[in-house]
Each structure stands twice: as C-alpha cells, then as structure tokens.
Amino acid sequence: MPELPEVEVVRAGLQRHVLGRTIAGVDVLHPRPVRRDARGSTGFVAALVGQRIDAVRRRGKYFWLALGSGDALLGHLGMSGQMLLKDPGSEDERHLRVRFALEAAAVDGPVEMRFVDQRMFGGLLVSTGGAELPSEIAHIARDPIDPEFDDDLFVSRARRRTSGIKRLLLDQTLISGVGNIYADEALWRSRLHGERPGDRLTGPQLRALLGHVRDVMGAALEQGGTSFDALYVNVNGESGYFDRSLDAYGQEGRPCGRCSTPIRRVAFMNRSSFFCPRCQRPPRR
DNA sequence: AGATCTTCCTGTTGGC
DNA sequence: TGCCAACAGGAAGATC
Numbered sequence: 044m045p046e047l048p049e050v051e052v053v054r055a056g057l058q059r060h061v062l063g064r065t066i067a068g069v070d071v072l073h074p075r076p077v078r079r080d081a082r083g084s085t086g087f088v089a090a091l092v093g094q095r096i097d098a099v100r101r102r103g104k105y106f107w108l109a110l111g112s113g114d115a116l117l118g119h120l121g122m123s124g125q126m127l128l129k130d131p132g133s134e135d136e137r138h139l140r141v142r143f144a145l146e147a148a149a150v151d152g153p154v155e156m157r158f159v160d161q162r163m164f165g166g167l168l169v170s171t172g173g174a175e176l177p178s179e180i181a182h183i184a185r186d187p188i189d190p191e192f193d194d195d196l197f198v199s200r201a202r203r204r205t206s207g208i209k210r211l212l213l214d215q216t217l218i219s220g221v222g223n224i225y226a227d228e229a230l231w232r233s234r235l236h237g238e239r240p241g242d243r244l245t246g247p248q249l250r251a252l253l254g255h256v257r258d259v260m261g262a263a264l265e266q267g268g269t270s271f272d273a274l275y276v277n278v279n280g281e282s283g284y285f286d287r288s289l290d291a292y293g294q295e296g297r298p299c300g301r302c303s304t305p306i307r308r309v310a311f312m313n314r315s316s317f318f319c320p321r322c323q324r325p326p327r328r
Numbered sequence: 329a330g331a332t333c334t335t336c337c338t339g340t341t342g343g344c
Numbered sequence: 345t346g347c348c349a350a351c352a353g354g355a356a357g358a359t360c
Contacts, residue, residue, distance in 0.1 A: 044353065075337080079356095104354075122353050123338085138338090162337045164354060206331065215355075223353065313334085314353050334358080341351085 045120040047104060047186055047220030048263035053126050054106045058099040060128050061108070061145055061156055065095045068144040076124075076140045076160055079179070080168035090114055090169040091143070102176065103186045103219025109174035117177045121164025127157045141167060186220035187256050188264075198249045201241040208244060208252070209237030209316060221256060224292045225263075227317050229255040231291035236323040237316050243326065262288060291317045 045053070069088045071077055080087045090112070098109035108116040118126070127136070131144065131153055141158040158167060172178025185192045197218055201211050211217055212226040221229070230237050232255040235248065266288075290300050295308040299319040307320050 046354095119354080121337090121355090160337095161339070162352085164337065204330080210331085213354085312332090312353085314351085330360105332359085335356090336354105339352095341349105343349090344347090 044122050044222060044224060045104065045124065046222035046225050046260075047188070048225075048260050050101055050104050050106055050120060050220070051188075051264060053120070054099050054101040056128070057106070057108070057126060057156075060151075060154065061096050062099060063096065064145040064148050064154075065093065066091050066143055067146045067153070068092060070142040070144075071140075072142065073140045073163070075163045076158060076166045077168065079166050082169075087167075087169055090171075091116060096145075098174070100174075102180060102189070103183050103215055104222070105177075105180050105183060107170070107174070107177055113171075113174055115170045115172075115174045115177045116167065117170045117179060118158070118167045119165050121160060121162065121166070123162040124158065124160040124165030127159055129155045129157055131155050137161075183215050184217055184219045187218060187253060188220075188260060192218075194250060194253055197253065198246050201249055202244065202246070204241035206241060207238040208235060208241055209311070211241050212237075212252075212256070213312075218256075220260070223314055223316075224289070225256065225259055227292040228259045228290060230323065231317075231319060232259065234322045236318060236325045237311070239326045291319065293317065 069091050071084045071088065074084055077084050077087050082090070091110070094114070095111040096108045097111055100107050100109060105117060105119050107118065110116065133155070136157065136159045138159050138161040139157055140160050140163070143156040145154050145156055147153045168179065170177035170179050200217055201208070204211055209226050209230060212221045212229070213223070226237070229252060233248070233252045235252060291306055294306040294317055296305050298304065299306055299322060302319065302321050304319055304321040306317055308315050308317050
C-alpha cells in the first residue's frame with residue numbers, strides 16, 4: 044500500500060533510470076488505468092510518443108514525468124500499482140496494464156517502463172495543465188517532507204475542524220502523502236486516539252504529531268531508499284518497511300511496545316484502525 | 329464549505 | 345470441495 048515513502052522511492056528510481064530518455068512507444072493493455080485521461084487511450088498515447096522526459100516530480104502520493112512538450116505524465120499507484128523497469132522482451136507481468144518503450148540513454152540500452160496494477164485503483168493520465176504542478180492535483184496539499192510545507196497553516200486549519208484527527212491526517216487537501224499505515228503509526232507515537240476531534244487538540248499536540256509523521260516516514264524512506272539501489276527492477280512501491288518496524292498497524296492482539304496492552308483493531312471508513320487502548324485513550328463522547 | 333458515505337477493482341482468506 | 349462474505353484501501357463524487 045504505497046504511501047509517501049514508497050512513492051518517493053519510485054520517484055527517485057525513475058529519476059535515476061528514465062530521466063533524459065525519449066518515449067518511443069506506448070501500449071495500453073487495459074483501459075481502466077487511463078480512465079481519468081480526458082482524451083482517452085488514443086490521446087494518451089499520442090501525447091506521449093516522441094516526448095523526452097525532463098524531470099520526475101512528486102507531491103504526496105502522486106508522481107509525474109515532466110515532458111518536453113510541457114505536458115506531464117501524471118500517475119498514482121492506488122493500492123497495488125507498480126512502476127517497473129524491465130529489459131525489452133522480458134515476460135509480461137500478469138497484471139501489466141501499460142507498457143512504455145524508452146529509447147536508449149547515453150550509457151544504457153533501451154528499457155521498458157511498465158505500469159503493473161492488480162486492483163487498478165491506480166491510474167495514469169497526460170496532464171496539459173502544467174509540468175510544475177499538474178492542474179488535476181492543484182487541490183493536493185504539500186506533503187510533510189516538502190521544505191515548503193507550512194506547519195502553522197496545517198495546525199490552524201486542523202484546529203478549525205470537528206472531524207477526528209485520523210480523518211484529518213488522511214485528508215489530502217490538508218496534508219498529503221499520509222495513508223492508513225503511517226496515520227496509525229504516527230498516532231501511536233503521539234499517544235493520540237484517531238477519533239480525537241481536531242478542534243479539541245492543542246497547537247503543541249499537532250506540532251508533535253507532525254514531528255512523528257516525519258519521523259516514521261523518514262525511517263521508512265531510509266529502508267526503501269537502500270533496498271531500491273540494490274535491485275534495478277525494484278521501482279515498485281515496496282519499501283520493506285512493513286515487516287519489522289510497525290508498532291500499531293496490523294498488530295491486533297500483539298502487546299503494545301510501551302505498555303504491553305494488546306493492540307486493538309476497529310472498523311474505520313471501510314478499513315481498519317489499530318491503536319493501543321491504554322496509551323491512546325478515546326475522547327469522551 | 330464541511331462532514332460523511334459510497335463506489336470502484338481483484339485476489340486471498342476463512343467460515344460453514 | 346465449493347460457495348460466499350470479508351478484507352485490503354486511496355480518492356473522486358454524491359449527499360446532506
């Protein structure tokens with residue numbers, strides 16, 4: 044389930060391997076991932092072929108390739124999407140959705156960039172709304188590792204909202220890049236219950252929470268960053284972080300790392316929340 | 329506008 | 345063995 048750290052690993056991997064290359068051909072094998080492109084599969088392909096990749100950028104969980112034309116190839120991995128780099132002619136993945144043939148670079152030969160997505164919550168589109176920040180994601184807030192992220196603005200906006208703090212962390216117009224896993228981890232570290240309303244939290248509590256969001260993401264980024272370099276094809280949204288370092292997410296029944304109380308799981312927005320019922324006391328109703 | 333809920337997808341798992 | 349419900353969940357869109 045790619046969140047900001049996983050997408051950043053993908054962005055860095057793409058920057059290293061596809062920057063400066065030209066797109067020689069595009070093959071859309073399933074229409075679903077291109078559903079948000081205003082001009083459909085045909086227009087999608089036409090806007091990409093012959094374009095040089097000038098930059099690889101990211102905001103929150105979105106990434107994009109800035110093209111020579113001024114357009115951008117904008118992507119989101121959803122929950123199962125991958126961007127893989129493979130030698131041309133390698134066997135197709137079972138859930139291969141879009142194939143991009145990239146021309147040879149100075150030192151390397153041609154390569155295929157492949158969008159693979161089992162569940163197809165992810166998607167790709169060509170944005171004509173600017174390569175600096177595609178218009179389709181103008182509503183997405185800056186993410187917490189963006190140097191221009193405004194802590195004061197986040198705190199003041201969150202303190203005017205009545206929703207629970209976990210909902211606010213997942214609201215990509217307030218802060219981007221945080222998903223279910225890192226929300227639960229940051230709340231556990233902050234000893235905050237996700238249902239605590241934003242307008243009942245103090246500035247210092249919210250600032251500390253931001254610090255924990257950055258810490259947990261930073262730790263994941265370190266591990267993902269190292270695993271990527273070792274394996275050329277691992278431009279895929281797996282950071283390897285899930286196995287060891289989680290204190291709350293997916294830990295139902297396991298003892299809390301601070302107080303040994305069993306971690307609990309509750310239903311939340313068609314998914315799950317994990318928390319320590321002792322360290323993270325629910326608000327009075 | 330803010331809060332909340334539904335919907336889109338497929339593969340795996342577990343209960344009966 | 346087979347069937348079906350539950351589950352994984354980001355974010356757009358609808359509703360109030």
